[in-house]
Amino acid sequence: METFGLLLDGIFTSLQWFNLGLLIFGCLVGLFVGAMPGLGSVNGVAILIPITFIVPPTAAIIFLAAVYYGAMYGGAISSVMLGIPGASTAVATVFDGRPLAQKGDAITALSAAAVGSFVGGTVSVILFTLFAPPLAEVALAFNAPETFALMVMAFATFVGLGGDDIPKTVFSILIGLLLSTIGLDLISGKPRLILFGMPGFLHGINFLVLAIGIYGIGEMLWTLESTKGKVQMAKMEVNMNEIGKAFKKLKSTLMAMSIGSFLGFFVGILPAAGATPASLMSYGITKQLSKNSKEFGTGVPAGVVAPECANNSASTGSMLPMLTLGIPGSPTTAILLGGMILWGLTPGPLLFTQEPEFVWGLIGSLYIANFFTLVLNIALIPAFLMVLRIPFAILAPVIFVLCVTGGYAPTQSLHDVWLMLIFGFVGYVLRKLDYPVAPAVLSIVLGPLAENALRQTLILSDGSMGIFFDFGEKPIAASIMYIALVFLLMPLAGPIKRKFFKAKSA
Amino acid sequence: MTLIKQLAVVLVSFTLFAVSTVSAKPFSPKKPIELIIPAGQGGGADEIARLVQGVIEKNDYASKPVIPINKKGGSGGEAMTYVKKKNGDVHTLMITLNNVLTTPTNQPELGIDFFNDFTPLARLITDTFLVWIATEGKNTAGINTFDEFIAKAKGGSLVMGGTGKMSEDELLLGMMRGQFGFDAKYVPYSGGGAVAKGLVGGESDFTLNNPSEQMGFYQSGDSKALVMMTPERNPAFPEVPSSYELGYPDLEYYMMRAFMAPAGIDAEVRDYYTGLLHTVYWDSEFQSFNIDDGKLMSWLEGYGLKDFLAVEYDKHSVIIENFK
Amino acid sequence: MSNISSKFTVKIAEIVVAVLLAMCSIALMIKSAENRIDWTAETNMGAGFLPFYLSAGMLVCTLITIGKFILKKSPQSKDDNPFIQVGAERYIYLTVISLCFLVLATAYIGIYISLIFFLAFYLKFFSNKSNIFIGLFAYETPILTFLFFEWLLKIPLPQGYSEPLFYPVYDFMYSESSLVEKIIYIIIILFLPPALGLLSKRFIK
Known part of the structure; x- marks a missing residue:
């Protein structure tokens, strides 16, 4: 009951006209920054940190959280409309969002993203309100072995994502993992694979460089070739009726919503993981459990809802380790955390009791921010659809410009822009030869997390892999590991069952 | 005719005036200042860099904003290579942590000459190190003293x-x-x-x-x-003994938060940035934030800073040598 | 040109790419071996262990692909269609070349100036828009890019040798004058040329 009172106070705090103004402005900024390829919440939050010195901490965090939230929605817009994931959290949104838009049903994709995000965000903020302190304990118990087990599970959920050609699919996974090892090795302190001695490789290969290259440049080349530069975009009507129809299609995505919300939240609260593995796993699991899993990847609303629901849910979840443990789950929360420290707050177990107004103001603002981003998103759908009306001859160079600036912005190095071009050209050639590209993108996102966790564990266990399967020593890690094995074996279950029944009937 | 003459006179004098003001004017930045952080978002160096950015922006200490840029690659190697390449650039600064003292030795292939590739400006803060244990650690329960x-x-x-x-x-x-x-x-x-x-x-x-x-x-x-690991107790941690008190004066170690510019800049530019940092240093908000956080305010510039860096660099080379 | 590319079939591309990838994998294995690639109980996993075996795995995959090609087991090994559709080559080649020029020029004359040339070239080649439209588009896009990145997001984009050109712009951006005044100037800069363009069109008619 006390919690409820505090929460109401928090909601009222964020409904004060000054805070509300900041919140709506923050949502808009986030939406816009998130929708630009290569720019994400981290840019939005970083530039606004100095502004927050002028306003009180509660207003500042409400503002920044709104930016963070808005950017999570915004990432989906670029995934759907341009086919380029705006942030690593929106990779999985491309898989089904883009085909939907190409089929001429961008309205459904955008509504699915907006509603999915809203549901995920709301469910997670409710869970956050009710269970924040005990969940902090869970997060604390989640160490290197558990993180590695979780990564194995994330990979396992994606078994079905590759193409039909198994060696080419495996090649794609391996090259993604290999690219993720480039740069300074955390565990040994040694630089690895600094190709041709270029210092640009020292910071490793940012996920966005590969994703923008493959999905931006590569996809554009593909389109240019197949249409010989004369793309006819599907014309579509936008009115409330259409949006209403799109909403009706979302009824079938209830399962995706529940998987996305809960899985997203629990993965999100784990300090190391964050929203990207959450959205990938949510997509993978929804696909595997779905009745029509074959249709995933060709444009089903559930394939948009699942990752979008999970990434919003996880970004709320990742506020938990930030607030209670002082651990950033992502670069954005790292900057938020830095901001909190600069405002004179000490993140840690005592924050909830020492600064209730701040904490509950933030949580309250998440409820409100969720609502306003949903409204803004639905209201702006016609504006987003304008993108599709732009003639391709003009849209193409604009996308190329967005790719070049987007490849440059995260690391501010031209080296990465060259890499992005190379990945784009190579990705285009490989895709034409039936090498699937999605596994490489997933691997480069999850690779570093998995490798560090694996090697940290191996130092602790003196090189023994048995620790991952030992229920007595590491119950959480072992359970996740076994679930992962089930997911790994599930695609095999189908053919075996068929064979079994065939044998019986014969 | 007179009109044209007058105009010419005005023009000439105006040009002269413009020229003289340009040459007499002390340096000030012409574009936003890039502040390179040789570490990722959210670390100690990042925190100070963004604090400095905020203090400068809030109080209008500089005519152009400061833009923090994280170049975390290669344990500072990427940032140092970048700043080295920016030789003579008057709009680039770098905040340092101790990895700038170790990376040139650890990664000789980068070809960084610590003493000639950078212009040290000032040290603002030194951060202290403590030995931490968990209160209920499974192997350290019951331990109360060093x-x-x-x-x-x-x-x-x-x-x-x-x-x-x-x-x-x-x-x-x-x-x-x-x-x-x-x-x-x-x-x-x-x-x-x-x-x-x-x-x-x-x-x-x-x-x-x-x-x-x-x-x-x-x-x-x-x-x-x-x-x-300091000679004296810190007011932010009143009950934690210093290493000197415990009789281990050799156990002394700090993290320096200094600022550097690329090599090849004029003394005028160096003085401008040192002055700017000095203003930031004495800003009351900057002071109180760092003191509350247990950091030591330790302004150092000029020859003092150069000597300090030389001593620290050698000290780190010895530690690395012993470590191998 | 089209003669060469029609001979470059999917079949040839498949084997050329597979051989190239195999060679890259070997090179990466050699490069990984600069670090320790062993994994013993005392020293734990060496820094080069994972990259080495990952690239070894890549090599195996490409070898299987080559094997399937030789045995004609993969669909690509029997595909005699040209690798790039006939008639589409020039779009692909020109896009690739112009993008490379854009990035190369960015390193020297900065992105804003390079964008003008890139957009003008690309639109002239690919669209049937009038010269006035192309000119305006090539004029507006770099300005909007500048405003968005440098002013709103405070992300400096590369300017190369064109950097001094922007000093007065920065002076204006961070001058004491009020925001309203600045916005008025920006609106004039953005909308005056299109207005003139429209006027001139009508005038010529």
Whole structure:
């Protein structure tokens, strides 16, 4: 009951006209920054940190959280409309969002993203309100072995994502993992694979460089070739009726919503993981459990809802380790955390009791921010659809410009822009030869997390892999590991069952 | 005719005036100043850099804004190579942490000459190091003093969480190994926050963290500090003894937060930025934030700074040499 | 040109790419071996262990692909269609070349100036828009890019040798004058040329 009172106070705090103004402005900024390829919440939050010195901490965090939230929605817009994931959290949104838009049903994709995000965000903020302190304990118990087990599970959920050609699919996974090892090795302190001695490789290969290259440049080349530069975009009507129809299609995505919300939240609260593995796993699991899993990847609303629901849910979840443990789950929360420290707050177990107004103001603002981003998103759908009306001859160079600036912005190095071009050209050639590209993108996102966790564990266990399967020593890690094995074996279950029944009937 | 003459006179004098003002005007930045951070978002260096940015922006200390840019690659190697290439650029600054003292030695292939590739401007802060254990650690329960800790550490191999191979805390572990004769298993994490969480989460037994990273757990009583590696106690941690008090004056180590510019800039430019940093240093907000956080305010510039860097660089080269 | 590319079939591309990838994998294995690639109980996993075996795995995959090609087991090994559709080559080649020029020029004359040339070239080649439209588009896009990145997001984009050109712009951006005044100037800069363009069109008619 006390919690409820505090929460109401928090909601009222964020409904004060000054805070509300900041919140709506923050949502808009986030939406816009998130929708630009290569720019994400981290840019939005970083530039606004100095502004927050002028306003009180509660207003500042409400503002920044709104930016963070808005950017999570915004990432989906670029995934759907341009086919380029705006942030690593929106990779999985491309898989089904883009085909939907190409089929001429961008309205459904955008509504699915907006509603999915809203549901995920709301469910997670409710869970956050009710269970924040005990969940902090869970997060604390989640160490290197558990993180590695979780990564194995994330990979396992994606078994079905590759193409039909198994060696080419495996090649794609391996090259993604290999690219993720480039740069300074955390565990040994040694630089690895600094190709041709270029210092640009020292910071490793940012996920966005590969994703923008493959999905931006590569996809554009593909389109240019197949249409010989004369793309006819599907014309579509936008009115409330259409949006209403799109909403009706979302009824079938209830399962995706529940998987996305809960899985997203629990993965999100784990300090190391964050929203990207959450959205990938949510997509993978929804696909595997779905009745029509074959249709995933060709444009089903559930394939948009699942990752979008999970990434919003996880970004709320990742506020938990930030607030209670002082651990950033992502670069954005790292900057938020830095901001909190600069405002004179000490993140840690005592924050909830020492600064209730701040904490509950933030949580309250998440409820409100969720609502306003949903409204803004639905209201702006016609504006987003304008993108599709732009003639391709003009849209193409604009996308190329967005790719070049987007490849440059995260690391501010031209080296990465060259890499992005190379990945784009190579990705285009490989895709034409039936090498699937999605596994490489997933691997480069999850690779570093998995490798560090694996090697940290191996130092602790003196090189023994048995620790991952030992229920007595590491119950959480072992359970996740076994679930992962089930997911790994599930695609095999189908053919075996068929064979079994065939044998019986014969 | 007279009109044209008058005009000409006005024009000429105006040009002269413009020229004279340009040459007499002291340096001021012509575009936003890039502040390179040789570490990722959310670390100690990042925090100070963004604080400096905020203080400058809030009080209009500079005519152009400061833009922090993280170049975390290669343990500072990427940032140092970048600044080295910017030789003579008057709109680039770099905040330093101790990795600038170790990376040129550790990664000779980068070809960084610490003493000739950079222009040191000023040191603002030194951050202290403490030995931390979890209050309810499974291997360290009941330990209350540094001597008890050494005895325990000598007995069995404890696990230490750190911020990366060959980073400051592992070098520090190497120093302690030489001094006290104990060794520990070193597990690298991806940042100071993760190190602190690993300690409280029971994965590691002790850490050598800066104060700010453990502050939250320290205040809640989840972790405690055994010794601060300084000559005197720090007001932010009144009950934590200093290493001098405990009779270990050799156990002294700091993290410097200094600022550098590329080599090849004019004295005028150097003085401008040193002056700017000096203004920031004496800003009341900047002072109170750092003091509350247990940091030591330690302004140093000019020859004093040069000597300090030379001493520290040699000291680190020796530590690295011993470490191998 | 089209003669060469029609001979470059999917079949040839498949084997050329597979051989190239195999060679890259070997090179990466050699490069990984600069670090320790062993994994023993005392020293734990060497820094080069994972990269080495990952690239070894890549090599195996490409070898299987080559094997399937030789045995004609993969669909690509029997495909005699040209690798790039006939008639589409020039779009692909020109896009690739112009993008490379854009990035190369960015390193020297900065992105804003390079964008003008890139957009003018690309639109002239690919669209049937009038010269006035192309000119305006090539004029507006770099300005909007500048405003968005440098002013709103405070992300400096590369300017190369064109950097001094922007000093007065920065002076204006961070001058004491009020925001309203600045916005008025920006609106004039953005909308005056299109207005003139429209006027001139009508005038010529």
